Amino acid sequence: MNAVSAQSGRRSLLLIFWALMALLALTTGLAYVPMGGYEVIPAYLIAVVKAALVVLFFMEVKAASRLTWVFVGAGFVWLAMLMLLTVGDYLTRGWTPSAEELTQHNAPRMAAPAPEEH
Amino acid sequence: MRVKNTAIEWETGLAQQFDDLPQQHEAATLGMWVFLATEILMFGGLFTAFTAYRATYPHAFEVGSEHLYRWIGVGNTAVLLLSSLFVALAVHAIKHGDNRACTRDLVVAAALGVVFLGLKSIEYTLDIREGLLPWYHFHPEGANDAATKLFLVFYWFMTGLHAVHVTIGIVLLLFFAALCRRGEYDTEWHNPIEMVGLYWHFVDIVWIFLLPTLYLIKPG
Incomplete structure (x- = not known):
């Protein structure tokens, strides 16, 4: 293999490394900025970008076959389902009345009122 | 030819069931x-459970996170990223037939893994001294309620499981560094180096998500 491609390959790996370090500095800096409860959004976005850089370039998935992409994607798709459905459940629990509230509310209607007698 | 074997052609690394090395490489990947x-999915289950409980007890999880040593968490992230770089450089080196550089880079990556575990041990020691271990003299300063304890249970389990993976990774890196030094791999045949690399990068990715999950919760 020629020395030129070896050199450029090494350089791009170093570039990815410095990008990862810059993102680490960014996410650490942002951790000191109060954002009123929304700090998690940039923190996890940066983590996803860092993970994507590692998967695509360090793990060489960018240059891998389509079939490899399917296998890589499968793991993350199942993880996304697991997280979205679970977190969706927890975050929306207060949106509808509980079974208890429903029965309490319906109780008078369910017990048929005694007909008024004259 | 060093060894005559019906299953594996040792000189090329090609196993009997494959037509050629690219096919074998695809199967291994x-x-x-x-x-x-x-x-x-194993780590994902922990992260999902963590998120569900964090949504339920947001304040207690912030209090729990405040007890952790953020600088050790950030420093360890840098150590693991650097070690991932060296694994990527090792794979790059062996692809270009440089056994010596590959061996050296794998050993450096393993050494950085040891640095990671060293920092983690210091952190664990400090944590235990401050009473943050839920199963042993648990007495964190400030709020000491069940939900803060739950955060710390997650902290110990998630970082502990990750540390087990780092330990396994260090052993694997050194094992394959030794084989590489013996000249087992070349430009054509180096699947094991790439596969141990994939494992090590994965361990790095888990930590990339552990950092914001455990250490960067509370602003300031």
Whole structure:
């Protein structure tokens, strides 16, 4: 293999490394900025970008076959389902009345009122 | 030819069931990613449970996170990223037939893994002294309620499981560094180096998500 491609390959790996370090500095800096409860959004976005850089370039998935992409994607798709459905459940629990509230509310209607007698 | 074997052609590394090395490489990569998918879901279960409880007890989880040493968490992230770089450089080196550089880079990556575990041990020691271990003299300063304890249970389990993976990774890196030094791999045949690399990068990715999950919760 020629020395030129070896050199450029090494350089791009170093570039990815410095990008990862810059993102680490960014996410650490942002951790000191109060954002009123929304700090998690940039923190996890940066983590996803860092993970994507590692998967695509360090793990060489960018240059891998389509079939490899399917296998890589499968793991993350199942993880996304697991997280979205679970977190969706927890975050929306207060949106509808509980079974208890429903029965309490319906109780008078369910017990048929005694007909008024004259 | 060193060894005559019906199953594996040792000189080329080609196993009997494959037509050629590219096909064998594809099979190894796919198999490794199937294994990593199971790992993604194992850690994913912990992250999901953590998120559900954090949504339920947001304040207690912030209090719990405040007890942790943020600088050790950030420093350890840098150590693991650097070690991932060296693994990527090792794979790059062996692809270009440089056995010596490959061996050296794998050893450096393993050494950085040891640095990671060293920092983690210091952190664990400080944590235990401050009474943050839920099963031993648990007495964190400030709020000492069940939900803060729950955060710390997650902290110990998630970082502990990750540390087990780092330990396994260090052993694997050194094992394959030794084989590489013996001249087992070359430009054509180096699947094991690439596969151990995939594992090590995965361990790095888990930590990339552990950092914001455990250490960067509370602003300031």
